[in-house]
Amino acid sequence: MVPFTVLSLLGGAYLYATVPVSYQSQSSVALLDSSAVARLAPTFGNPISNAGGSLIVTADVLIRTLESSDAAKELHSRGVTDPYTAGFAPESDSPLLVLSVTGTDRAKVLKETDTLTAFAGEQLDALQAAAKVPPAYLVQTAPVVLPQTPVAESKNRYQGIAAVVILGVVSAFLLSILMEGVTVVRRRRGAAAGPRQARAPGRVRRGWFNRRVDATAILTVYLVLAFFIPSNLALPALGGVGTPANVFALLGLLWYLATWLGGRILPAPGTRLARVAMCVLGAAVVLAYIADALRESSHQEILGADRGLIGFLVWVSLVVLTSAGVQERGRLDVLMRRVVVLGAVVAAIGFYDFFAATNIADSIHIPGLQTSVAQVTTMDRGSFTRPRSTTAQPLEFGGMLAILLPFAIQQAFDPVRRHLHVLRRWGPVLLIAGALPLTVSRTSIIGLLLVAAVMVPRWKPARRWTAIAVMTASIAVFKVLVPGLIGTITGLFASFLSNSDSSTQARTVKYSAIVPYLKEHPLFGRGFGTFTPDLYFFTDNQYMLTLAEMGALGFVALLVLFVVGIHQGGAVRRLARTEADRELGQAFFASSLVALVISATFDSLSFPMFAGLFFLLLGAGGSYLGFVRREAAATAPVPAARTTAEAQLPQLVESR
Numbered sequence: 001m002v003p004f005t006v007l008s009l010l011g012g013a014y015l016y017a018t019v020p021v022s023y024q025s026q027s028s029v030a031l032l033d034s035s036a037v038a039r040l041a042p043t044f045g046n047p048i049s050n051a052g053g054s055l056i057v058t059a060d061v062l063i064r065t066l067e068s069s070d071a072a073k074e075l076h077s078r079g080v081t082d083p084y085t086a087g088f089a090p091e092s093d094s095p096l097l098v099l100s101v102t103g104t105d106r107a108k109v110l111k112e113t114d115t116l117t118a119f120a121g122e123q124l125d126a127l128q129a130a131a132k133v134p135p136a137y138l139v140q141t142a143p144v145v146l147p148q149t150p151v152a153e154s155k156n157r158y159q160g161i162a163a164v165v166i167l168g169v170v171s172a173f174l175l176s177i178l179m180e181g182v183t184v185v186r187r188r189r190g191a192a193a194g195p196r197q198a199r200a201p202g203r204v205r206r207g208w209f210n211r212r213v214d215a216t217a218i219l220t221v222y223l224v225l226a227f228f229i230p231s232n233l234a235l236p237a238l239g240g241v242g243t244p245a246n247v248f249a250l251l252g253l254l255w256y257l258a259t260w261l262g263g264r265i266l267p268a269p270g271t272r273l274a275r276v277a278m279c280v281l282g283a284a285v286v287l288a289y290i291a292d293a294l295r296e297s298s299h300q301e302i303l304g305a306d307r308g309l310i311g312f313l314v315w316v317s318l319v320v321l322t323s324a325g326v327q328e329r330g331r332l333d334v335l336m337r338r339v340v341v342l343g344a345v346v347a348a349i350g351f352y353d354f355f356a357a358t359n360i361a362d363s364i365h366i367p368g369l370q371t372s373v374a375q376v377t378t379m380d381r382g383s384f385t386r387p388r389s390t391t392a393q394p395l396e397f398g399g400m401l402a403i404l405l406p407f408a409i410q411q412a413f414d415p416v417r418r419h420l421h422v423l424r425r426w427g428p429v430l431l432i433a434g435a436l437p438l439t440v441s442r443t444s445i446i447g448l449l450l451v452a453a454v455m456v457p458r459w460k461p462a463r464r465w466t467a468i469a470v471m472t473a474s475i476a477v478f479k480v481l482v483p484g485l486i487g488t489i490t491g492l493f494a495s496f497l498s499n500s501d502s503s504t505q506a507r508t509v510k511y512s513a514i515v516p517y518l519k520e521h522p523l524f525g526r527g528f529g530t531f532t533p534d535l536y537f538f539t540d541n542q543y544m545l546t547l548a549e550m551g552a553l554g555f556v557a558l559l560v561l562f563v564v565g566i567h568q569g570g571a572v573r574r575l576a577r578t579e580a581d582r583e584l585g586q587a588f589f590a591s592s593l594v595a596l597v598i599s600a601t602f603d604s605l606s607f608p609m610f611a612g613l614f615f616l617l618l619g620a621g622g623s624y625l626g627f628v629r630r631e632a633a634a635t636a637p638v639p640a641a642r643t644t645a646e647a648q649l650p651q652l653v654e655s656r
Contacts, residue, residue, distance in 0.1 A: 001172045008168020012161045016368065019160065020104040023150035025113040029120055031055040031062075031095040032140045058124075058139055059095035063087060065123050066099075066116075075119060080112045086120070096144065106150045113147035158236040158368075173254050180262040215325030216335045218252040219616065222318070227342045230361040231392045231608040233369040239303065241310045243608060244369070250310075253317035256325050267324035270629040274323045274622030277557075277564040278316055284554040285312050285528045291551075292527025301530040308529025308549075311608075315615045322619030329627045336620060339613070340411055343404040344428035346389045347435040350397060353387035354438045361390050381440040381492075384485060396607035398439040401432050402447025402594050403614060406455060406587035408432050413463075414580050437478060437485060442492050443601045447594045454590035458583075510539060517548050525551035542599035545606065561618065562599075565592030568621035575628045577635060585628075588621040 033055065065071055066086040075084070082103030089096040099116050103109040121141040128138055226245035235242035259265040267275075285308065292305045326332045349360055379386045379394055386394040408428040411417060417425055436444040456467050479486050517526065517536075531539070531548045539545040546554045569592055572585030595614055598604065605611045 001176050004168050004172030004175065008165045008172070011168065012165040015161045015164060022102055022104055022153045023106045023109045024100055024102045024153045025109045025148050025150040026098055026100040026145070027113055027117045027143060027147045028089060028145035029097045029099060029117060030142050030144045031059050031097075031124075032142050055095040055139060059088065059097060061127065062120065062124050063097065065127065066120060071119075071123065075116065078115050078119070080115050080119075082109060082112055084112070084116055086116075102153065109150040110147055113150075117143055117147060158370075161368075162235055162238065169251065169254075173258060176258055177261055180258070213255075214327070214331060215252075215256070215321045216331040218248075218255060218325075219318075219321055219335055220338050222249050222252065222612070223339060223342050223616075226609055226612050227346050228390055229366065229369075230364055230390050232361075232371050233364070233366055235368070236370045238310070239307050241307045241314070241608075245612065246311070246314045246608065249314045249317045249321075249612075252321055253313065256317075256320055265325065265327065268327060268623065268626045270626035271323040271622045273564055273568065273625070274319050274619050277560050277618070278319050280560050281554075281557040282312065282316070284524075284550045284557040285309065288525045288528045288550040288554060291521060291524040292530055295521075295526070297527065297530065298535070300532070300535055301527060304529040304532050304535075305527040306529075308527070311529065311611075315611065318612060318615040319619035319622075322616055323622040323626075326620075326623050332620065332623055332627070336407060337411060339616070340404065340408045340428050340432075343401065343613075344408070344431045346391075346397075347401055347428075347431040350387040350389040350401075350435045350438060351431070353389060354385060354435075357385040359388060361388065364390075381488065384438075384440050384482075384488065386440050387435070387438055391609050392607050394439045394441055395443055395602040396604075396610050398436055398441045398444030399447065399595075399598050399602065399604055399607075400610045400613055401436055402444060402451065402598060403591045403610075403617065405429070405432050405436070405448070405451050406590040406594075407617075409451075409455060410583050410587040413583060416580070434474075437489060438482075440485070440488055440492075442496065443598050445489060445493075446601065447598050450594045450597060451590050454593060455586055458586055510537060511541075511544065513537065514539060514544055514548055521551055523551045523553060525549045525554055528554070538603070540602050542602070542604045542606075545603045558599075562592055562596040565595065565618050565621055568592075568618075568625045572621070572625050572628050575625075575632045577628075577631060581628060584624065588617070588624070591617055592621070 063086045080101065082101050084099070084101045086097060086099050089098045097120070099113065099120060101109050101112045101116060103112065124139065124141055222245055225248055226243075229244055231243055233243065234240055235244075235247065238247070256265070260267075289305050289309060292301060297305075322332075322335070326335065353359055379388070388394045388397045391397040391400060412425045412429050433448065436448045452467075452471065456464055459467065475486060517531070520526070525547065526549055528549050531545060539548070543555060543558065546558045550557070566589055569585050569587070569589030572588060573582050574585070576582040576585055595604065604614070
């Protein structure tokens with residue numbers, strides 16, 4: 001894998017350095033009727049009002065003339081050496097032409113577009129002069145849109161780079177499988193030929209290059225990429241799903257398949273439930289994709305459906321790596337601690353955004369990545385800036401922290417970590433829980449209250465009353481440190497209950513607006529990933545969005561995901577042999593319940609960081625359930641062998 005991957009990366013870097021960025025400039029030209037023809041339609045001094053649909057044939061002749069070889073030679077002599085195009089304006093029934101020039105020199109492209117625009121008018125005059133058209137009946141050209149400032153067209157460039165890198169990585173993957181098969185065959189032949197003399201065990205050096213790569217290491221890299229690279233930055237060739245974290249997750253799935261085919265790793269027993277839930281969701285996604293292909297969908301919807309399939313594969317890779325790839329309980333504990341620590345860092349960045357009234361994600365720019373969605377500006381509510389840290393939106397920031405908070409609390413109480421300093425244990429809890437109210441969002445407060453309602457009643461009385469006192473004191477601390485914040489939050493819920501909030505009213509209107517789309521395709525939906533805001537509108541509700549995209553079957557599959565997560569947490573709590581494992585099961589229970597409830601307040605799975613963390617926790621819950629089941633089976637008492645009456649009888653011996 002290493003040499004081919006390195007070669008593909010070097011090839012992509014070479015293309016990035018040698019292939020220049022192309023620029024494109026456009027202008028629009030309209031054909032105007034002669035004054036003699038347009039006498040019946042008064043112009044009132046406006047010549048553009050003479051443009052009519054009767055000049056379509058004239059416009060077609062002019063386009064063919066501009067694309068002829070003679071015109072190309074003439075333009076070349078005038079300095080137009082870059083490729084150019086001439087055609088009708090899209091979705092226009094009038095004689096409106098669009099002229100464009102594409103080249104690598106921005107200033108030259110603009111000059112060539114200006115030359116092409118003037119040349120179009122000259123060619124039209126030459127055609128009419130050759131036909132000896134009377135001056136009163138001459139058709140004229142009028143530039144409607146002057147030559148525009150050239151825009152960088154880097155999509156084709158990045159598509160070529162991505163094709164080289166993907167081809168190299170896939171080739172490395174296939175060759176690694178082939179070499180693995182050859183190695184297995186050679187080992188079997190060597191074993192059949194006879195045992196070899198054992199070598200003396202050498203000294204094993206521990207270092208970065210001698211560390212064993214496992215699912216925990218791969219998922220750690222994914223979390224770093226997902227948490228600290230803004231989700232709006234993606235590879236141009238892949239669109240919104242082409243974030244570095246998603247691409248690395250797909251490579252992780254290829255790694256798992258390679259190790260599984262080579263016989264080096266097997267799915268852990270007792271962890272199948274999470275993967276079965278993903279199979280149910282996969283069936284809904286595939287059927288929705290087929291439904292989108294059967295209807296008359298637009299090009300944007302087809303691209304959205306393709307992106308939806310890629311995003312689903314990312315979710316599959318996260319569930320498979322966590323539930324089937326982690327083979328040791330200790331490595332899974334390490335992964336969960338890393339998740340909490342990285343989430344605490346994201347929360348700390350949110351504190352900075354809140355008090356500095358800025359968005360730190362706006363200042364992050366990575367070469368080779370482009371913004372795939374519209375830039376989100378700083379959002380305010382009341383007199384407070386709503387932080388979003390490195391997430392795409394404050395709602396995603398609050399939702400992500402809400403499903404992560406139970407694990408931060410569980411790790412703080414874990415007896416194994418009592419030897420650590422109090423700040424190392426309780427620092428993540430303070431950062432994550434403290435950042436939730438700063439989002440000034442009902443979603444965050446609902447998630448915080450659900451975590452408290454699920455976890456606090458299960459604690460012993462001393463810990464329970466201490467927690468209630470701490471939560472009460474934290475409200476007073478917020479009132480002192482951030483004056484007006486508690487009042488703004490309570491005002492949000494008061495306006496929600498009285499139905500006087502503009503945000504609530506806007507969502508209610510969307511619920512009625514989405515009903516016609518649900519009636520069109522009630523069973524399989526319009527296609528996963530096709531109900532995009534640029535084509536339709538924001539739903540602000542994951543369940544409504546799922547009904548529109550995947551129909552009733554997708555809605556059931558979504559509920560299965562949440563119910564499976566809740567069931568896994570409850571099962572871990574019931575089968576656990578220690579109090580620490582019972583609290584861990586309660587944390588999974590609370591996290592899945594929070595995801596179930598707050599998905600009704602925003603389209604949760606449309607945000608990559610929240611969705612990635614949710615599916616990682618779903619797989620981790622299945623993996624913990626498998627470990628707890630095996631531990632329970634190993635410690636279960638073995639029933640003693642029953643002593644039968646026949647066993648006590650004397651043995652008969654045959655005599656001769």
